[in-house]
């Protein structure tokens with residue numbers, strides 16, 4: 001064998017030994033690779049070494065030197081692979097500059113606002129009860145916000161002090177009866193919009209913002225969210241409503257939170273109720289509901305003798321507050337990242 005061939009064989013052997021050692025997934029695999037290459041009896045290095053005898057006399061010193069170098073190289077590859085299996089991949093220069101025990105820079109990863117998280121959860125729960133989402137505009141007209149909901153012209157709920165009316169082109173206060181525009185004060189507007197377009201059976205929810213010139217305190221804010229629910233079909237009644245409210249409350253609040261439903265009044269439902277949960281030593285109202293008033297069904301062209309329905313409007317902030325134990329609604333809208341990072 002020529003010196004050249006001998007050297008080439010050794011180089012190939014060193015390379016393939018390194019690949020096998022580094023590719024070993026555990027110590028057993030590494031040991032069998034070691035025996036294959038460095039084994040004292042039939043190892044591949046030994047086999048090449050045996051060919052040293054056939055090298056020209058003058059070339060023998062060089063061939064022997066190369067053999068020793070490759071032997072050491074294969075041994076170091078083995079040591080490196082073995083160290084790697086014990087302590088993980090070799091650390092790079094960059095790794096060595098990192099002190100894993102230091103806190104490191106804070107990761108400003110964004111997250112969903114607690115109200116958005118609550119809305120997603122409410123939509124999920126109601127979806128499981130068979131209610132699909134519907135949408136309506138935030139800028140509404142008098143018809144959808146009041147009139148079709150059986151709220152007459154003289155009703156105090158229309159008072160300009162209780163509503164954000166939009167100025168007319170001439171920037172004058174809107175005259176009653178003009179169907180003026182306003183920021184919707186309730187998501188009940190979506191009930192009308194859906195019933196105007198569709199025929200029963202209807203089972204929808206609508207989640208969105210509403211606006212009222214309320215003074216902000218721990219449980220009130222001038223802009224907040226509501227979840228409207230509406231079910232219309234033949235023979236829907238108050239006990240269906242109570243069942244849905246109870247199912248919703250147990251899914252969302254759990255069994256431990258006491259919930260009560262008490263009689264109330266809304267112009268667009270008869271009978272009407274309000275729902276409260278008990279938290280921190282007091283009852284907190286989280287929504288209004290009732291059996292849809294026949295006048296509302298008639299306003300959208302339904303026959304109240306044929307179909308009936310129930311509706312509810314729940315305050316999303318109030319539901320979010322109990323879920324995340326937030327004691328003041330204003331925290332939700334001060335945009336303080338120290339607060340928002342907690343959710």
Ligand code: FA5
Nearest residue numbers: 186188214220221224285286287288289311312313315
């Ligand atoms: C209504 O808005 C009715 N549309 C609800 C309804 C729908 C009744 C369908 C019958 C049938 P109310 O004004 O009570 O009702 O508001 C409903 C819920 O919104 C309240 O229970 C409360 O949880 C929440 N809410 C009311 N005002 C505020 C406010 N300023 N800030 C935060 N949440 C509020």
